[in-house]
Amino acid sequence: MRSKLPNVGTTIFTTMSKxxxxxxxxxxxxxFPNFPVDPKLISILEKKTLENVxxxxxxxxxxxxxxxxxxxxxxxxNRNNNPSSEILICAGATEAIFASIxxxxxxxxxxxxxxxxxxxxxPPIILSGAKPIRIPMTxxxxxxxxxxxxxxxxxxxxxxxxxxxxxxxxxxxxxxxSILEDVLKERPDIILLSDEVYEFITFEKKHxxxxxxxxxxxxxxxVSSFGKTFHITGWKIGYLIAPDSLLKEIKKVHxxxxxxxxxxxxxxxxEYLKHIDVADLGPxxxxxxxxxRKLMQESKFELLPxxxxxxxxxxxxxxxxxxxxxxxxxxxxxFGVAAIPLSVxxxxxxxxxLIRFCFAKDNTTLELAAEKLxxx
Ligand SMILES: Cc1ncc(COP(=O)(O)O)c(C=O)c1O
Numbered sequence: 336m337r338s339k340l341p342n343v344g345t346t347i348f349t350t351m352s353k354x355x356x357x358x359x360x361x362x363x364x365x366x367f368p369n370f371p372v373d374p375k376l377i378s379i380l381e382k383k384t385l386e387n388v389x390x391x392x393x394x395x396x397x398x399x400x401x402x403x404x405x406x407x408x409x410x411x412x413n414r415n416n417n418p419s420s421e422i423l424i425c426a427g428a429t430e431a432i433f434a435s436i437x438x439x440x441x442x443x444x445x446x447x448x449x450x451x452x453x454x455x456x457x458p459p460i461i462l463s464g465a466k467p468i469r470i471p472m473t474x475x476x477x478x479x480x481x482x483x484x485x486x487x488x489x490x491x492x493x494x495x496x497x498x499x500x501x502x503x504x505x506x507x508x509x510x511x512x513s514i515l516e517d518v519l520k521e522r523p524d525i526i527l528l529s530d531e532v533y534e535f536i537t538f539e540k541k542h543x544x545x546x547x548x549x550x551x552x553x554x555x556x557x558v559s560s561f562g563k564t565f566h567i568t569g570w571k572i573g574y575l576i577a578p579d580s581l582l583k584e585i586k587k588v589h590x591x592x593x594x595x596x597x598x599x600x601x602x603x604x605x606e607y608l609k610h611i612d613v614a615d616l617g618p619x620x621x622x623x624x625x626x627x628r629k630l631m632q633e634s635k636f637e638l639l640p641x642x643x644x645x646x647x648x649x650x651x652x653x654x655x656x657x658x659x660x661x662x663x664x665x666x667x668x669x670f671g672v673a674a675i676p677l678s679v680x681x682x683x684x685x686x687x688x689l690i691r692f693c694f695a696k697d698n699t700t701l702e703l704a705a706e707k708l709x710x711x
C-alpha cells in the first residue's frame with residue numbers, strides 16, 4: 336500500500352500519555368487540564384440538553400454563537416467583524432487548520448512554518464501535494480524573520496505562525512509584527528495562517544492578535560480553540576476568523592469535512608460566553624506557572640521563560656547528556672513524571688536537549704510532580 340503520509344505514526348502525545356499510564360507516572364506531557372471544568376458550564380450543559388438543540392447545526396455555526404464570538408472579538412481586540420460571513424465554527428482548531436490549508440494550498444506550492452512547530456500543520460500540507468518549508472527559530476525560540484525573508488519564493492502560498500507559541504511559551508511582540516507586515520505588504524497573494532489557540536493565556540505581556548493588525552487581517556486566517564479557553568479539550572470545538580472572500584473558500588472544504596459542528600456544544604458555549612470573562616484566564620494560568628516554577632527552583636532543571644500558553648520548557652543538561660527522547664523515557668520510567676521531548680516538534684527531530692512540561696494541572700499534581708523532579 337502506498338501511504339500518502341508515510342512519515343506519520345502515533346503522535347508523541349499519545350505515546351507519552353500511555354507510558355505515563357503504564358508506569359503510574361504523573362502526566363505533565365499532553366496539553367490538557369486535569370481539574371474540573373467550571374460548574375457553571377456544566378449547569379448550562381444540563382439545561383441545554385433538554386432543549387431542541389440535537390439536530391444538525393447550520394454549516395457555518397449556531398448563529399447565536401457566531402454573534403457572541405463576534406462580540407468577544409470586538410470587546411477584546413476592538414475589531415469590527417461580520418459574524419455571519421467572517422467567522423466559522425470548527426471541530427477544534429485542528430479542523431480549522433486542516434480546512435484552511437486544503438482550501439488554499441495546491442500541489443507544487445510551499446508553506447512556510449517555524450520549528451519547533453505543532454504537529455497538525457505538516458500533514459495537510461503534504462496531503463495537498465505542497466511542500467512544507469520548516470525553518471528553525473532563533474536560539475531564544477522566536478521566529479527568525481531573516482530566514483523567512485530568504486525562504487519566501489514565488490511558490491510560497493501560506494505562512495503559518497503560532498502565537499502564543501506551543502511548545503516554547505514565547506509570544507510575538509510589536510517588532511515581530513512590523514517585520515511581518517513589511518514582508519507581506521510585498522506579497523498580498525500569501526495567506527497568513529495565525530494559530531492563536533492560546534490567545535487568552537498570556538502573562539506579563541498582552542497577546543497581540545492578528546485581529547488587531549489592520550495591515551494583516553485582510554490576508555489572514557485566525558484560528559482559536561474553546562478547548563484551550565474553557566478547559567474542555569475533549570469537546571473539540573473552536574473557530575476561525577477570515578475575510579469574507581477567504582472564508583467562502585474555507586467553507587467549501589469544511590462543508591465536506593464535517594458539514595457542521597456538534598450542535599449541543601455550540602448551544603452551550605453560546606450561552607456560556609455571556610457569563611464569563613476570558614480576561615480571567617491569563618491570571619489563572621499565571622498563578623499555576625508561578626507555583627510550578629517556584630516548586631522547581633530546587634531542581635537541577637533550568638526553566639526557560641514562559642510568557643503564554645500552559646507550557647514550561649526546561650533544559651536538563653545538568654542532569655544528563657542523553658537525547659531528549661531517551662531522557663523523557665527515563666523520566667517517566669525511573670522518576671515517575673511524563674514530559675514531551677522538544678525534538679518531536681522539529682524537522683528531522685533536531686534535538687535541542689529541551690523538554691516540555693504542561694502546568695495546566697491541579698496544584699496537588701504540580702506539587703507531586705515537582706517533588707519527584709527535584710529528587711533527580
Ligand atoms: C498550537 C496548537 N494548535 C492547535 C491545537 C489543536 O487544538 P484543538 O484541540 O482545538 O483542535 C493545539 C492543541 O494542543 C495546539 O497546541
